[in-house]
Amino acid sequence: MAGYGIELHWHRAQPLAGITERLAFIAAAGFTHTEIPVGELDVVINGKLHPMRLAALQEAIKDSPILFTVHGTKIASSRGGNLMDVSDPLQLQTVMADIDFASAIGAEVVVYHAGTMRSPGQSPVAVRQAMEHERKMLRIVGDYAAERGVSIAVENRDPVSRYLDRHVYALRLDRLAEQIEAVDHPHVSICFDTGHAFLSATYLEYDYLEGVRRIAPLTTHIHLSDNFGQPCLDQHADAGENLAQGLGDLHLPPGWGAVPFDEIAKVPFPRLPIAIVETRESFLEHASEIAASARALTSSFRSVARNQPNDRR
Numbered sequence: 001m002a003g004y005g006i007e008l009h010w011h012r013a014q015p016l017a018g019i020t021e022r023l024a025f026i027a028a029a030g031f032t033h034t035e036i037p038v039g040e041l042d043v044v045i046n047g048k049l050h051p052m053r054l055a056a057l058q059e060a061i062k063d064s065p066i067l068f069t070v071h072g073t074k075i076a077s078s079r080g081g082n083l084m085d086v087s088d089p090l091q092l093q094t095v096m097a098d099i100d101f102a103s104a105i106g107a108e109v110v111v112y113h114a115g116t117m118r119s120p121g122q123s124p125v126a127v128r129q130a131m132e133h134e135r136k137m138l139r140i141v142g143d144y145a146a147e148r149g150v151s152i153a154v155e156n157r158d159p160v161s162r163y164l165d166r167h168v169y170a171l172r173l174d175r176l177a178e179q180i181e182a183v184d185h186p187h188v189s190i191c192f193d194t195g196h197a198f199l200s201a202t203y204l205e206y207d208y209l210e211g212v213r214r215i216a217p218l219t220t221h222i223h224l225s226d227n228f229g230q231p232c233l234d235q236h237a238d239a240g241e242n243l244a245q246g247l248g249d250l251h252l253p254p255g256w257g258a259v260p261f262d263e264i265a266k267v268p269f270p271r272l273p274i275a276i277v278e279t280r281e282s283f284l285e286h287a288s289e290i291a292a293s294a295r296a297l298t299s300s301f302r303s304v305a306r307n308q309p310n311d312r313r
Contacts, residue, residue: 173192
């Protein structure tokens with residue numbers, strides 16, 4: 001395993017200078033990486049890096065004790081960084097700006113959220129055409145990323161109504177694998193979100209571990225997130241109520257829910273992905289314990305990969 005980290009948890013109202021202290025906290029907890037949310041830092045403006053904002057961020061991270069990955073622009077609304085949207089060329093520019101951002105801060109990976117139809121209720125023909133468009137765009141951004149020393153990892157999705165309505169293919173791990181295989185680019189791979197897949201497997205009734213084994217050879221990045229496998233289709237539901245009831249994408253630390261991490265740890269991930277814990281900011285006071293769990297999991301992943309007969313490391 002190339003490393004293990006935790007998401008940065010930053011909000012646009014906070015001064016960028018404060019990131020220095022947060023990075024020191026994350027390093028002291030025992031992590032090797034953090035994942036920076038490009039959409040929360042207001043560094044990308046009108047599809048380009050704003051020089052004043054970027055300089056402030058670079059000053060805040062210049063002596064960072066840990067390494068970076070980037071959580072790309074979210075496309076929950078389908079209107080930003082959605083490469084399945086054939087109607088808007090600015091979608092491609094948004095993803096390229098994410099790559100520029102990663103390159104500017106020395107990040108290794110940009111997580112791109114698998115595409116979705118812009119409008120609900122589209123025909124199967126339209127979905128196929130949009131997926132083909134995404135494949136073409138991913139090859140373009142793959143080349144763009146490679147020139148800048150960055151890789152793209154396409155993340156699987158969880159079942160909520162806006163994704164179900166808009167035909168998100170990446171609710172199923174096998175369909176995500178097929179899309180990435182069809183892209184066939186060395187700098188385009190999979191980001192496996194353990195929690196998203198657990199919810200989708202329950203809702204769509206597919207074999208979770210079989211899906212994990214299917215994507216493992218294509219995975220270079222993992223989001224470690226736990227939940228109880230109880231989907232909540234209402235994306236507007238109260239987060240606190242969902243937590244109390246154990247519903248939806250809870251972003252619990254590994255081991256706090258029902259995701260079978262012991263079984264996942266037995267699956268070989270030959271490309272030794274970076275693993276990032278996605279958890280609620282309220283749980284950061286347990287950062288040291290969370291880091292220990294992430295370290296144990298990634299050690300298991302690495303041990304399994306090294307024991308594969310075709311592994312030449």
